[in-house]
Amino acid sequence: MTVYVIALLCVVGLAIGQILFKVSAAEITASGSIFSPKAAIALLAAMCIYGVTSVVWVWILQKVELGRVYPLMALAFILVPIGSHFVFGERFQAQYFIGVALIMIGIIVAVRA
Numbered sequence: 001m002t003v004y005v006i007a008l009l010c011v012v013g014l015a016i017g018q019i020l021f022k023v024s025a026a027e028i029t030a031s032g033s034i035f036s037p038k039a040a041i042a043l044l045a046a047m048c049i050y051g052v053t054s055v056v057w058v059w060i061l062q063k064v065e066l067g068r069v070y071p072l073m074a075l076a077f078i079l080v081p082i083g084s085h086f087v088f089g090e091r092f093q094a095q096y097f098i099g100v101a102l103i104m105i106g107i108i109v110a111v112r113a
Helices: 002-031 037-063 066-088 094-112
Strands: none
Touching: 002 037, 002 066, 037 066, 066 094
């Protein structure tokens, strides 16, 4: 069970990394320079998070079959847009929430299989 909690933390880390990649991209666009300190910090933070989560993911795969734990990665399709709503003010249509519900059902079915 602990491995699954750590796997969920990896997914959260990857979602945070994606938000930081977008922060970096937005800052590069706003400043007009790839050398913007804010962009560089966000990019470096995202890369560090991705590095740590990749190493932890390898550890997880030593403990659990890939087919059992990989469906949890689909949670990123839910977490990243939620984060983008709060950080960037992005909006979603009703179809998005239907898709999220279908993803959640799929994750539940896959993990319990």
